[in-house]
Amino acid sequence: MLSRVYSAATIGVDAKIIEVETNMSSGMPKYFLVGLPDRAVSESSDRIEAALSNSDASFPRGRVTVNLAPADLPKEGSAFDLPIAVGLLNVSRQLKTDKLDSTLIVGELALDGKLRPINGVLPVAVEAQKQGMENIIVPADNGPEAAVVEGINVYAFEKLVDVMAWLEDDVGEPLRVDIDEMFSKNGQGEILDFSDVRGQENVKRALEVAAAGGHNAVMVGPPGSGKTMMARRLPTILPPLTLDEALETTKIHSVSGLLPSGKALVTQRPFRSPHHTVSDVALVGGGSIPMPGEISMAHNGVLFLDELPEFKRSALEVMRQPLEDGSVSISRARMSVSYPSRIMLVASMNPSPTGDWYDASDPAGASPAQMQRYLSKISGPMLDRIDLHIEVQKVSYEELSSKSKGETSQEIRERVVEARERQTQRFLGVKGVYCNAQMNTKTSRKICKLDDSSSQMLKKAITSLGLSARAYDRILKVSRTIADLEHSEEIRPNHVAEAIQYRSLDREGWLG
Template sequence: MIVKTFGSAIQGVNAITITIEVNVSSKGNKLFIVGLPDNAVKESERRIESTIQCMGLRMPRTRTVVNMAPAAIRKAGAAYDLPIATGIMAASGQLSPLHLEHYLMMGELSLDGTIQPIKGALPIAMQAWQDGFKGFILPKQNALEAAMVSDLSIYGISHIAEAIQFFNDPGSLTPVTPATSECYTAIDHSGLDFSEVKGQQHIKRALEIAAAGGHNAILIGPPGAGKTMLAKRLPTILPPLTLQEALETTKIHSVAGKLPEHTSLILQRPFRSPHHTISDAALVGGGSIPQPGEISLAHHGVLFLDELPEFKRKVLEVMRQPIEERKVTISRTKNSVDFPASFVLLAAMNPCKCGFFNHPSRQCSCPPGQVQEYLNKVSGPLLDRIDLHVQVTPVEFADLSSTQAAEKSSCIRERVMAARAIQAERFAAYENIYCNAQMHSRLLTSVCVISDRCREQLGQAMQKLKLSARAYDRILKVSRTIADLEGSRSVEPAHMAEAIQYRSLDRENWGN
């Protein structure tokens, strides 16, 4: 007898429905699993056999063939245990097969039949709904996540016996109630606020511009000047995620297995801060079964690279293409997958090895040429892709000892949201463009129309700083964001001048 059950395979951040065909014949005595399964899928025979025996049922002792189609897609992981076990029991006459075609199942089995959680429940549920399934049976721990797909019945189970009872009596399980706002997860920023930062008004201004336009930024200054403290507070002034952005962010964290248990939706923008010992594969994604890296986990949020020159050169260089294209493509021999990677890159670094080059009161101890050697650890092409170069100076004593309350993050965020609203209206007709930093060159020409005076300013800066064409585009984008923060319909000379000053690392012989 041939029975079909349905599971799903994750490719990138999307799912593909897998048909699992089980044929129990009257001859032979071995279980064969075909259709490009990996070792974890092949090992399911032992888990399934133990589970069936624990429930007092019998494992077929005849020839059993399990085919997972389409065979060209590699099936990885133990989450296929549930549909395979269910198919074997139905094909051997121990379970009614009448309703199997209407439901998709995923879940890893323990030896006693307990269901373990899976990765990628949200994209699987979305694909199940698109493919017309009535419901999705999965581990109870992942049920709230899948329940974001409100038009699909979600059944969370903790033991395979519940699935068996359901297919014999479809009324035995109650669908999970769609998640409420209490089930949504806000990424904890530990109560950080810009009001806690003394002084540093020009740095706060630069970070406000970065948040308003989605621009990349680098903070360069001596140790103890507050670079890391300021960077960690950038997410507090970013606008809230839209529903579409929240779903995309949740899908990525779900596929990576980073979504907290019993969580439905991530509502706040991610802030990822990998250590400088990270590998290139961990940063951009990869592995034999491609998984999203830190730049994808930072999608719609912030990727903070502290002590930038301490990262391996190879690790930093692999970011150059994703920064431009806002996605990363992981290619393997038989397939390739795309992971979204639209993030704000925020970096911090000391100006030299000792950290006190250009310090107003301390002497730099680096020998001649070492300052430039230290800066050269970060390549010019990568710096070219960073919109704002911000020099951080030590906080004055008067600012440190001041009792005057600084501006709160909520006030800054209101201005950022007002600027983003202007951009949302501007780019309403364009797909996948939501802020100024995402503009392509053709759109930049029509959006950033500048006066003759601004053009003269920019021309002088290009000649004096020897800027590249990419830097030219980024200055225009930043000036447009500054104008949006001011509520100006056109880019004025003051906006252009402020944008130009944020290209400090482009100055010739900066480190000499």
């Protein structure tokens, strides 16, 4: 007798339907599990046997073969416990149901028959809905996450006996969640707010420009000037996540097992801040079993690299392609996976090894050779992917002691959202471009046209300030964003002038 149960395996941030075929024939009792299972899947028979025994059922006594198809795709994790158990019950006629053809089943079994949560339920539910499945059965703790997907009935159970009861008697109602309520609980702005930052109006303006155009930025200033404080508040002025962005972000956190308990959907833009000792693999992803790295965990949010020159140069270099492409591709002998990495890169660094601005007349300061070694840790191609270089000065006592508060994050966010809406309309029909920072050279030359006075100003800046050639396109993009913030269809000289001042690290003689 043959039984077929539908399950799924996650590959990257997507899922693929897996057919769990169970066949039982006469002969000496023997259990075979085939279809490239990993160790966690291979050990499932012991868990399943105990779970069945504690659920008033029994493990079939006969020659049993379980095949996980397609057989050439590696199967990992414990999510196949429940579908295999259901297949064994069905093939041994302990379970009689006609729902298996329209139901996808995933879940890990405890020895007492309880269902334990698994990783990657959201992409599994999305794939089940795409393939026309009517129902999906998941552990109770994964229920809200799966119920985010519309168009499929989600049934979340605590125990194996509950699953058996529903398959035979249709006991229970599908789970429903209120997505609007999830977004309404987004309270990040109540915790961190730009109104807490004293002074630094020029830096706040630069970060507003970065947020409005999705530009990468680096803040250069002495310790204690507020670089980290402002970086942590950057997500509060970014546009709120759309539902599609929230689903993309949640997928990554789900497959990584980092979705907070009791949270079904990531509704706030991620902020990731890895330590400078982070390895190449931890930063961009990989490993023997490919997993997302920090750059993918920050997808649709901010990746903050504090003390940029202290990061290993190799780790920074492997980020170059993901920053350009918006995705990370990891190839292994048996498969290739891709993780999205559309982020805002924000970094901070001291202006010199001693921590303060370079002063040629200060005998205790860093020498030009020390400065060169310090700055050479950041390669030109890496710096090429950073649009804004923001100089951060120390805050004066008067500013620190002032009782007046600056603009709130909500006030700044309103201007950012308006600028992004202008860009959304501009890039309708342009594939893969959603904000100014994502324009390629051809698109930026077409959209960021300058009048004669603006062109002359940019020419003079490149000539007199020694700006590098790679700064040209960056200035065009940032100028376009500044114009968007001012509701201007044309890029004017004052927009170009402001964009030019954000290229300090490109200037010849920056060391003094």
